[in-house]
Amino acid sequence: MTVRNFARWIGIVFILVGILGFIPGITQMMTDSSDLRVDTSNGMLLGLFHVNLIHNLVHILLGLWGVASAGRTDSAVAYARGITYIYAILAVLGLIPATNTLFGLAPIGGADVGLHIVLAAIAAYFGWGVRDSSTARA
Template sequence: MKAAQKFALIIGIIYLAIGLSGFIPAIVSQSGSMPPSIEKLGVVSGFGYLMGLFPVNTPHNIIHIVTGLLGIVASIALDSSRLFSGQLGIYYTTLAVLGLVPVANTFFGLFPLYGADVFLHGLTGALGIYFGFFATPSLLKLFKKELKEDAVSGEIL
């Protein structure tokens, strides 16, 4: 199992666990006083703080579950795990940046992206970009080997 496959599997398990735990009331603290930004949030069902730290709601939990399942499925093959990791990196880095912008930190009223979520999404995005685009040189070696074989056989690409 290559590095990108391990990353996709591990991140898949982590995000699946985060998404499922967002539906367990004992783990999600229902804040008595909601921050002012929650007034902008269109979907307040299931709102709370996962482990008292990460703001979540029902759509946010569903997205984490889908991310986790996609990661687990993508870990089967190297090319799909690289594609998953790269796309995950791009999307989650974008979410981290949106979480820093006061106007967009609730993703247009769908789910919260502020607070500790910025750090979680930023770290996930950075790792996804690394494992999706840089960490598996074996594909580059395979590609160079194919080019070399094609050059020897005289085929024009």
């Protein structure tokens, strides 16, 4: 898989996950959100991942960025590297009780931490490890 395909497909997945976060049934809505300032669309996506309005919108925006960057290799590499940094930082913040809700804006603790670590590792592979023929160095 090329870095451009990675950006395209992960972008599509992010968009779909963001949309699914708004769908009752797929997301089990919660009424207790004492740690969140933004409790709109507060729920558990697939019963595993705590999401809310901000979390879902961020997924959609990151997905749109991925799809848009898939047209050029240099843009796709920048996207993969950006996703690496973003998700590595989110994984660390998700481990700290004082920051695992991004200061009340979006839940990033629990099962999200492991997923963020995996996403950061995969994105790093495509951002630094995969070489498209047009980016190979002599």
